[in-house]
Amino acid sequence: MGPWFGSPLLALVPSVGEHVVRKVAGLSIDLDTVWATGAAVVITCALGLLVRRQLTSGVPGKLQLAWETGIQLVTRQIEGSIGPRGLAIVPLAVALFVFILIANLFEFVGIGSRYEWLGAPTGDINLPLAMAVFVILLVHMASIRERGIGGYVKHYLLQPFPKFLFPLNLFINFVEELSKPLTLALRLFGNLLSGTLMLSVIAFLGAWKLGSAPVGDVLVVPFNAIWKAFDLFIAVVQAFIFSLLTILYFDTAMSTEH
Amino acid sequence: MLASNFLVPNGTFIAELIAFLIVLFVIGKYVLPPLNRAMQERQEKVRAELAAADEARASAAAEEEQRRAALEEARARAGQIVEQARRTAEQVRSDAEARAQEEHDRIVSAAAHEIELARQHAVEQATVRMGEVVLDVVERVIGREVDAQVHRDLIDQGIAAITGQGTPGPRRNGEPADAADRQPSRAGAGPNA
Numbered sequence: 001m002g003p004w005f006g007s008p009l010l011a012l013v014p015s016v017g018e019h020v021v022r023k024v025a026g027l028s029i030d031l032d033t034v035w036a037t038g039a040a041v042v043i044t045c046a047l048g049l050l051v052r053r054q055l056t057s058g059v060p061g062k063l064q065l066a067w068e069t070g071i072q073l074v075t076r077q078i079e080g081s082i083g084p085r086g087l088a089i090v091p092l093a094v095a096l097f098v099f100i101l102i103a104n105l106f107e108f109v110g111i112g113s114r115y116e117w118l119g120a121p122t123g124d125i126n127l128p129l130a131m132a133v134f135v136i137l138l139v140h141m142a143s144i145r146e147r148g149i150g151g152y153v154k155h156y157l158l159q160p161f162p163k164f165l166f167p168l169n170l171f172i173n174f175v176e177e178l179s180k181p182l183t184l185a186l187r188l189f190g191n192l193l194s195g196t197l198m199l200s201v202i203a204f205l206g207a208w209k210l211g212s213a214p215v216g217d218v219l220v221v222p223f224n225a226i227w228k229a230f231d232l233f234i235a236v237v238q239a240f241i242f243s244l245l246t247i248l249y250f251d252t253a254m255s256t257e258h
Numbered sequence: 259m260l261a262s263n264f265l266v267p268n269g270t271f272i273a274e275l276i277a278f279l280i281v282l283f284v285i286g287k288y289v290l291p292p293l294n295r296a297m298q299e300r301q302e303k304v305r306a307e308l309a310a311a312d313e314a315r316a317s318a319a320a321e322e323e324q325r326r327a328a329l330e331e332a333r334a335r336a337g338q339i340v341e342q343a344r345r346t347a348e349q350v351r352s353d354a355e356a357r358a359q360e361e362h363d364r365i366v367s368a369a370a371h372e373i374e375l376a377r378q379h380a381v382e383q384a385t386v387r388m389g390e391v392v393l394d395v396v397e398r399v400i401g402r403e404v405d406a407q408v409h410r411d412l413i414d415q416g417i418a419a420i421t422g423q424g425t426p427g428p429r430r431n432g433e434p435a436d437a438a439d440r441q442p443s444r445a446g447a448g449p450n451a
Contacts, residue, residue, distance in 0.1 A: 071293060131275075
């Protein structure tokens with residue numbers, strides 16, 4: 001029984017981004033997030049190694065078909081935007097898509113309690129931000145490799161405005177490049193956090209009673225079902241958007257025409 | 259206050275980064291390469307199978323074409339053979355008709371010839387007999403024997419006049435008259451044959 005049971009409607013404020021924090025070597029660590037992330041890593045790798053064991057070039061099984069669909073989705077996207085030279089980032093985009101999708105799906109087992117026993121790790125800013133920063137670093141490295149260090153610097157000084165406005169160009173481009181990892185991370189994080197919040201709001205509805213009739217407890221069931229069906233959609237869409245934007249950032253960084 | 263904000267990352271960041279790197283490594287090194295190989299193999303297989311199917315379809319079409327051509331040829335040959343048989347039958351029938359006609363004509367002409375011969379024979383007999391009768395009568399009338407040998411030419415002229423034939427040449431003694439007279443009559447029957 002959760003802490004909300006028997007409370008009047010919305011008497012407790014749902015927790016927003018609260019985690020089980022422990023200090024490890026002077027750093028604050030969200031233990032619940034680390035645990036959930038570990039579970040997501042294990043599941044993702046297990047699904048990968050499982051499909052590797054029963055791999056066939058004949059009629060694929062359901063698991064192989066799912067992997068292949070994801071890979072083809074990503075590959076087609078990359079070939080359509082960056083072209084064949086972008087195929088090196090296929091593993092990155094696939095790993096992002098699959099890992100984020102599985103992490104997002106953890107929200108499906110959430111019940112809206114203060115600390116989920118297996119909350120979506122993408123609902124903690126640390127995981128989306130870690131992936132976004134890593135991706136943007138790779139994007140800048142790809143940009144330097146593609147244009148050379150001179151071309152890379154010039155790219156930020158000489159556009160979008162004429163040459164004499166280069167301080168303005170530099171400022172605009174700096175904001176743009178800074179916003180890329182932030183928006184990439186916050187979009188995913190915000191969607192998943194709000195999903196978790198919705199679950200706890202629905203859970204608090206359970207405390208609603210009319211006299212002695214447990215109206216809220218009855219309403220929680222359909223509300224939860226509806227919201228989790230929508231969550232499923234969000235989980236797929238957000239995973240896809242994250243890897244799609246990664247591809248598009250690489251496309252912008254590796255394109256030479258300006 | 260900053261550290262307590264849920265929008266600010268903390269030490270978990272490092273753990274999450276490591277976690278993602280593990281996933282990236284496993285997928286990039288152990289999952290994607292064999293999956294890509296399998297997908298490529300399947301594409302190759304499908305391509306080869308499609309090509310084989312195309313080939314089979316083409317060869318089936320060619321075979322069908324051949325079969326139709328053979329059938330057409332056989333039908334044409336059959337038509338030719340029937341036509342030929344019909345012509346042969348026609349030929350045989352008309353040949354038989356012609357032969358029958360010929361046979362008929364031959365029989366008719368042979369019969370006519372026989373009749374002519376018989377008639378001539380009868381006439382000759384009659385004339386010979388008539389000659390004898392005439393001689394007999396003449397002997398009696400003139401009271402002496404007419405020498406048949408001496409007056410042979412005279413008698414023959416008389417006979418020729420009776421039969422309506424040309425004057426026969428002089429005969430050797432003792433040759434039967436009918437044998438000599440058959441010659442011109444046979445020549446006369448010639449065109450009828």
